[in-house]
Each structure stands twice: as structure tokens, then as C-alpha cells.
Amino acid sequence: MIALLTRDLQLAFRAGGGFGLGLAFFLLAAVLVPLGVGPEGATLAKIAPGILWVGALLACLLSLDRIFALDFEDGSLDLLATSPIPLEGVVAVKALAHWLVTGLPLTLVAPVLGVLLNLPGPGYPWLVASLAAGTPALSVIGAFGAALTVGIKRGGLLLSLLVLPLYVPTLIFGAEVVRRGAMGVDVAVPILLLSGITAGALALLPFAAAAAIRVNLR
Amino acid sequence: MIALLTRDLQLAFRAGGGFGLGLAFFLLAAVLVPLGVGPEGATLAKIAPGILWVGALLACLLSLDRIFALDFEDGSLDLLATSPIPLEGVVAVKALAHWLVTGLPLTLVAPVLGVLLNLPGPGYPWLVASLAAGTPALSVIGAFGAALTVGIKRGGLLLSLLVLPLYVPTLIFGAEVVRRGAMGVDVAVPILLLSGITAGALALLPFAAAAAIRVNLR
Amino acid sequence: MSIWEYANPKKFMQTSAWALPWVAGLSVVTLVMGLIWGFFFTPDDYKQGSTVKIIYLHVPAAMMAINAWVMMLLASLIWLIRRHHVSALAAKAAAPVGLTFTFIALVTGALWGQPMWGTWWAWDPRLTSFLILCLFYLGYIALWQAVDDPDTAADLTGVLCIVGSVFAVLSRYAVNFWNQGLHQGASLSLDKEENVSDVFWLPLVVCIVGFILMFLALVLMRTRTEIRARRLQALLTRERIA
Amino acid sequence: MELVVADIAVARGGLTVLEGVSFRLSSGQALVLRGPNGVGKTTLLRTLAGLQPAVGGTVNMAPESLCYGAHADGLKAVLTVAENLRFWAAIHGVDGVDDAMAQMNLTALRDRRAANLSAGQKRRLGLARLLVTGRPIWVLDEPTVSLDAASVQLFAGVLRGHLAAGGMALIATHIDLGLDEAAVLDLSPFKAALPKVARGGGFDEAFA
Amino acid sequence: MELVVADIAVARGGLTVLEGVSFRLSSGQALVLRGPNGVGKTTLLRTLAGLQPAVGGTVNMAPESLCYGAHADGLKAVLTVAENLRFWAAIHGVDGVDDAMAQMNLTALRDRRAANLSAGQKRRLGLARLLVTGRPIWVLDEPTVSLDAASVQLFAGVLRGHLAAGGMALIATHIDLGLDEAAVLDLSPFKAALPKVARGGGFDEAFA
Amino acid sequence: MMPELGKYAFAVLSSYGASLALIVALVGWSILRGRQVKRQLAEVEARQKGTERSDG
């Protein structure tokens, strides 16, 4: 398992592996929105929590197809499925690697983008907290979606379509945490709900994803 | 050339080909933003032009890697490069196919999403006009980016990073047209500039893209 | 003797080995002098208080960030037209330097904006176009890193640099059109000297010269490294084939 | 140790392609599967590997004793030869990467990234992977594609070594491997009869 | 019509792998390229096809007379056999899709999607594509990979027909095609010598 | 000697600090990588010269 994690991280950090690009996309989203919406600080401050969460979500989304598709195409997934590691473990490890490469850096740079979008001061700690609590769910839900679409060549958009609805609760509670935080209101309820979703997804989805992969390999 | 166009459209409409998924993504983005940002009508009306354009742009972006990568992977691109059709023609036709599959439907459904986002009445015709004038540029710029990254496995995110800065002028003028249209102000200048960018991109970028493909096939 | 002689890597290595210490030494001297002069021996501005001192970093960094891109554009053109490896590698070497200068301009600008405009960041056209420039740098560097074959990478990044430059200029105009800004206009033009009084102007010029020299020194040094790295890679491949 | 396949039927795309295939393989034996293109060799091997369910019949073997080598080698282009092998060795908890490279004549290429290998070198690396799984039953689908004559010899030697050490091998191939001791099973006689069209518009076997 | 290759040198990954290769092919002739894995056959063929520049030497042939058949067949998995062929025929402005299918024994599979073909059937389809390009010089990289004996025979027949009609063929393969009339060129003697390390720390040939 | 920066001390000092840090990082990285590559190249050159001589 550790070998698998190491390899996935190694692959991500090698040329063309995609590390940092999720970050770059997040940054790009934070730049594009003001370019589209207009430069007024007050408007931006209002939509900042939502845009930041939507941006994080899309950045996560775009790297999902790497989780299994590459391994499927070159035959590694067949071989992993017949290896001594249970497929559930493979899914969990790959979701973890995805989070380390995407979710974690996203969480860490989010405050900088908050500045660009004029996020009000008290919102920052909650931005980081909500992303830290929510992005693992994004990775594991995404791994499930990737498992469903693994047989489809360049199924990137289908994947988005399947995964985005599943992301909705995470998005709503995550953005709500930041919005309340920015206004200085109590955030306990949404952050608890957010953590609940993450915990549930982590506990259950690897099994669903492994089942989906088994079906797709047939 | 017509055979190539027909095939690309055929591929897009077959199972897993990705037609309609761009649209779906556009729709999802338009739905997610209110979820993230909150439901107030006035805020939404204000950001609607920008969000619609950013959504269109991301929907376009996500399907770019299909333009050449599939053909590269299965060897078709090698064969097309040695075929009697000039590579510039191949690029142009593929960009056209991408536009027919992505940009055109996006333009046609945009007014519906305008309703979801509370876009003010006078904005609608300009929304359609600006998308009609701007999306071809998105496709051909995207084809250029796809040509640059065609040799890179799953270069999807790198592709975004390369292409998004190139999209900036189109986005700004496009969103500006809609915003001005929605406010009832004169839109002549931005829409002319937008069309200018599109015309320039259509005239020049196929050559750059063909050059990039030749380099990548080496 | 034509200038293209220096496009020969061997010749370039010889010449740059000779020039590098001088350029580097000079740049250290001017930079230290300019910054010390600016930081310790200039008065506060009557409006901006002590924050004017930031100008000695901000303006030279901003200027060089743009000029570095221009240099990369020229080098890319030379590579694509005449296929001199040194120019391709010089463009590669310059990109991280340009990116660092862009960061410096952004960071000092943000730190300056907080007291002056009451915000770290505003979507002012100049600031915005700088952010976009930063993205261009990132994309360019990422493409260099993503492609294995050095000549392929040089060709692709060269094409990207040219197309990117056109779009960067377009973006500049688009952004201007999009928003009128808070940012200072040009105050360093030679005919309008009165805009910035001599007390600030002279150390600023020294700092600008210092930054230019620093850029040259860094690019020389990094190009030498890139040439060596390229040769190293070629030798290693040869060795493996044997 | 034994692999016992009894009366197995396998399906592809919802259509039974082979039925009634039976054979038995004990330690030290190899079996070569032959049959014209499209008869169902790949399908049979995937079924044995547990990647798809059999339509009928039984397969008996020790758990986790089978190692599948497919057309696709599961190599990562950006990892070097040694890194690729080390990964699979770690997954199977086995040592012997250096030995595997030596056996498949890859030692000189050990630090070359897989992307920069020729077709035949890649294939050799794919076969070296078998050696680091530590599993006794090798199930190989056209293992010698793209290999030159010398490499085919090399591989035959490795295979003999595996058999001599008590391993088994089941190989689908169109090419002569020069492995005279191996039994040959032609699959053509087991081609599934076309299912009769359901009479009377019944739906019950339209899904067969 | 002729294909004249004179003293050509080809490079892969910035490194010359073959040099001094010369041969001449006239109407009706076939040449089989041989050589161990990694000697540079694929690289040579890609260079001749115009996909990568030669390092030195000249290639002479009529423009647009060459048709390249690689490891990858350029097939679309979601299109049927007939649609795939029709596309390539249209690109080259040639008829004869039905004839090509008949020759490569694909008529029964004509409405099957390429995704549902076995490895050998796919390969046959890839070879049928050659027939609808209408080009005289076939340049083929291991064309018979995955083909069973009968299909190899079939392909050899098609090849003979092409040569009899005045075509030419240049084929890299490790397998015997049963094409006795073809000349054989072993590439091993043309392996590029290692360039000497530049002395005195000179950089002038570091970029070879 | 230290000039009176007043209420803007944070902005000014952190500007200088951040800029110098970035410059030092860039220069340091460039020098380190330069040295590393130079050393590796020297190694390989020496090695290859050696083998060449032993070859004849």
C-alpha cells in the first residue's frame, strides 16, 4: 500500500504528472471570475466564499480522471486487481494520494486567493478550516466517480457530470461555513455537517468505488 | 476535409463521445454558483454576465483535450499528418467540429441559464450575440493549446494553464458586451473588439497549431 | 566577427565565464548602493510617508518583469528562425527570473496598497495585467517542464511565447477597457521629471540599473547551467546507448 | 499445486465464445493455447485471472497463485525500468528486482525511463514483471509480440527456469516459442455454438 | 516509380541510432528490414514517412506516394469496421472499401464496432486500411503482430497482389512472412557509432 | 541610523524583507543548481574520457 502511495506521488511529481496544476487552475478561476464579473470590491467580497469553494471544487474535479484512467489504459489496474492488495485499499490509497496532491495544497493557498477576491478578514481561518474538512470528501467522492467512468475513453466530462451533483452538499456547507465566518456568525452547525459528510464518504465510498472498478474491468 | 468533419461529429455523437456534456457542465456551473454564492436576486443579476461567460469558457476548456489527444493516442494523427490533407486544414476542421459540438449548443442554451441567474431582460440578445461571436475564438485558441500539449499524457490541467491566459481578452470583451447590454448601454465597441479577436485567431492560430503538432509528432 | 558567433555554446561559455563575475559584481554594488541610499538617505514623501521607500524595489522589479518577457520573446524568435541552442536555453533560463521579479512587484505592490488604498489587492488594470503576466510565466515554465525532449520543448515553448505575447498585449488593452484604475501613472518619463522629485529619482535610477545588471547576471549564470545540463543529458544518453 | 479447469464457458460482449474447455496443469507444466484470431483466447485468460466471471464450469487453484500478463504491460512511462519493477515487487512483497532485470537482459537499461524504450525493450520489461510477483501460475497473452528472435530465446529460457522451479504457465500465442516440452491445446473445437434464436418471441434467452 | 534512400541517418531522443543506410526499391519489389530490438527500425520508418526529420542523407520518391502503417492502427473504437475504412478512403479520395474488406476477410465483421474486435481482427482492419489509401509505397512496422497463421498467409497474398500491381513495400518484422521474393536488409551493421566525447570541455557537439 | 518609518514600518520592512528573501532564494537556487550540474557534468566527462582511453 505504501508502495502504491509512493508511486502515485512519484508519478504526480514527475514531469507531466500534474502536481501544482490543480493549484494553478484554482488561481486561474480566482482570476477569471473578477475579469468576468467586474472589479468592484463589494460585489467580490460578497461572492468570494462561494467562488472560492466552486473554484476548489472544479480544480479537484479536473484532476479526477487521473486517479484511475491512466492505470486502466496501461493495464496496471488489471494487474492491481489481481494483486494481493484488496481493491478497496487501492481505492483508498489512490484517493489519499489525490488529496495530498490536490486538496491539501489548495487548502494551503486559499487565503492568498481570498485576498484577490477581497474576502473579509474574519473569513480566513474558516476558509482554511472548511477546505481542510471538505476536500478529503471531494477526493473520495471523485475517486468513486472516476471508478464509474474508468472504462470510458476521455470520459472527463461525463465524470464531471456524475460527480458534480455528489459534490453539492459539500459545496453548500463549505461555502456556508466561510460565509458565516466572514460575517462573524457562529459556524458550528455547517462545519459539523461538513465533517459528517467527509467522515461518511471516507467510510463508505471506497467500497462502492471498488465494486464499480470490478464491474468495469470485466 | 468533409470526411474528417463528419467523422469528428460522428465520434462526438456516439456513446462516450462527449456531445452534450459540455452543455451539462455549463448547466451545472450555472447551478453551482447560486448554491455557493447564495440566492439573492440582485447579487446574481449583477454577476450573471460574468458567471455565464466564465461557465461557457470552462465548459469549452474541459473538452479541449479531446481535439487531438485521442487521435494522437490511437495513431490517427500520424496517419492524418501523412495524408493528402494539409495539417493546417486538419486543425481548422477539428476546431470547427469542436465548436459545432460545444460552442454552438452553449450559445443556444445560454438564455435559459440567464433566467436561472436572473439576467436582466435587455441582456439576452447580447448574451447570444457575444457567445456567437466569441466561442469560435475559444475553440481555435483551445485547439492551439491542445496542439501544444498533445504529446503529454493527460495534459488536461497543463492545457488549462496554457489556454486560460489566452482566453482573457475574449472573456473580458464577451462579458462586457453582456453587462453593457443588460444595462442598456451601447455595446458596439466591445462587440467589434470581440469579433476582431475571433477573426484574428481564426486566421492565424491554425498555422501555429499545425506547427506545434508537427513538432510533437517528431 | 558576427554576433552569431556567440550562439555557439562553446564560444558563449568562454565569453560568459569572463563576463559573469563583472556583471555580477557590478550588480551587487549598484543594488546595495541604490537600496541603501533609498532606504536610509531619502526623506519621506509628504503624502505617502515612509512607504515611498517601497518604490526602490517595486518599480525596478515591475519593469524587469516585463523586460524579461520581451527578452524571452526575442530569444524564442531567434531560436525558431536561426535555431541557435543558446538562445532557446537563455529563454528557458530567464523565465524563472522574470517570474520572481513578477512576484516581487506583486508582493511589494500589495504591501504598498494596504496603507495607500486600504486594500491589499484591487482589480486595477495594471495590477490585473501583471497577474496575467504571472500566469503566462507559469504556463511557459510548466510547458518546459512537461516536455522531455529538449528540442521539442524549445520549439513548443517558443511558439507559446510568441502567441502568448500577442495575447498578453491584447489582454493589456482589454483590461484597460474593463476598468479604470487606482494605480499611479507613468511618473518616470524623462520629460516629466517634476513628477518625482530628484531626491527619489536618483536612487531609483540606481536601483533600476542594479536590477538590470542582476537580471543579466542571473540569466548568464542560469544559461550556463542550462547548457551544461543539456550536455550532461546528451552524454548520459550516449553512455546508456553504448 | 495444480490448476484445474473443468468445462468452463466464457463470454465476451454478452456472447458466449468458448465452452466446454477443460484442462489440468500441475507443477512444472506449461500449456500453450492456440486458435485462430477471435476464438476467445484473451477472454479465457481474463476469466481465469478472475477479471471477469465465467459463464459456466469451474476453476480450481490456490488463492493468489496466479499472475496475469496481458497485452498491456502496466508500465509507467515516466518511471525508470528499475522503478517500475520495484513497484510491482513491493506490491507483491517480493525481492529480486535486480535478478529479474538480469534475467531479462535489462540491467543496461535500468535507469532508462520506460517511455524511451523500443517496442521490444518494453515487452521485455513487461515480462520481467512476472518474475517479481513470486506467483507460481503464469497466464500470458501473446507474450512474445515485438520480440526479436534472441529475446524470444531468452524468454523461453526464463520460462524453463520458472517451470523447473515448480511453476506453471498457460500461454496464448500464435508464434512458436521453441518450448517443445509444453503441451498444446487448440481452442477451435470449443468454439461456442451459436445460441438458437429464442422461439415464440420469448425474452428469456435474448440476453444470452 | 522508385524509392531511393541514400546514406540516411536517423535519430531518436536526440541521439543518432542508425547511419549510412542506403537502399533502392522499384515497382514490384519488397524489402524486409530486420534487426534486434531497439536497433532503430521504427525510427527509420517514421523518418521515411516524413514524421521526423532525417539527421543526414536523402530520401527520394514521388510526393504523397507513401503510406505508413504503424504499431497503432488509427482505428476509432466506436466506429464500425466499415465506417473506419470509409473514413480513410474518403481522406485519400479513393474507393474500394468493400474490396478491401473482402481481401482482408473482414466482410463478416463489417458492422461490428472496432472496440469489439479481438487483437488479431483489429490488426486485420489496420492492414485493410492500406488498401484504401491508393498509395504505391507501403511502409509497415511489424504488420503481423497478433495475427494467426492463416491471417499471415492472407496478408502475404494481399501484399503479393499489391506488388504485382506495381506497388512497393518496406516491412520491419521479426517474423517470417513467407514472402520469399522479398529482399532482406539487416540493420545491425548500420548501428551508429558512438560520437566521440568532445575533448577539452568543448561544447560544440554536446547537442548531437 | 535606522530611519524613522512611522506607522508604515510594517509595510516598508516587510516589502524589503520579502523582496530580499525572494531574490536570495532565486540566486541561491541558481547557484546551487549551477554547482550541482557542473559537478555532475565533470564526473560524467571524466568517466567517459576514461572509458574512451581504455577502449583504445
Ligand code: HEM
Ligand atoms: C500588487 C499590486 C501592484 C502591482 C502588480 C503593481 C505593478 C506596477 C507596475 C507594472 C508598474 C510599472 C513599472 C513600469 O513599467 O515602469 C508599477 C509602477 C509603480 N507603482 Fe505599482 N503596482 C502595484 C501596487 C502599487 C501600489 C499600491 C502603489 C502605491 C500606492 C504603487 C505605486 C507605483 C508607482 C509610484 C509606480 C511608478 C510609476 C512609474 O513611474 O511608472 N503600485 N507598478
Ligand SMILES: Nc1ncnc2c1ncn2[C@@H]1O[C@H](COP(=O)(O)OP(=O)(O)OP(=O)(O)O)[C@@H](O)[C@H]1O
Ligand atoms: N467488447 C466486446 N464485445 C463483443 N464482442 C467482443 C468484444 N471483445 C471481443 N469480442 C469478440 O469476442 C471474440 C473473442 O475475442 P478474444 O479477444 O478473446 O479473441 P482472441 O482469441 O484473443 O483473438 P486474438 O488472437 O485475435 O487476440 C472475438 O470474436 C471478438 O470479436
Ligand SMILES: Nc1ncnc2c1ncn2[C@@H]1O[C@H](COP(=O)(O)OP(=O)(O)OP(=O)(O)O)[C@@H](O)[C@H]1O
Ligand atoms: N523517446 C525516446 N528517447 C530516447 N530514446 C528512445 C526513445 N524512443 C526509443 N528510443 C531508443 O531508440 C532506439 C531505437 O528505437 P526503435 O523504436 O526505433 O527500435 P526498433 O528497432 O523499432 O525496436 P523494436 O524491434 O523493439 O520495435 C532504442 O534503443 C530505444 O531505446
Ligand SMILES: [Mg+2]
Ligand atoms: Mg487476444
Ligand SMILES: [Mg+2]
Ligand atoms: Mg519498433
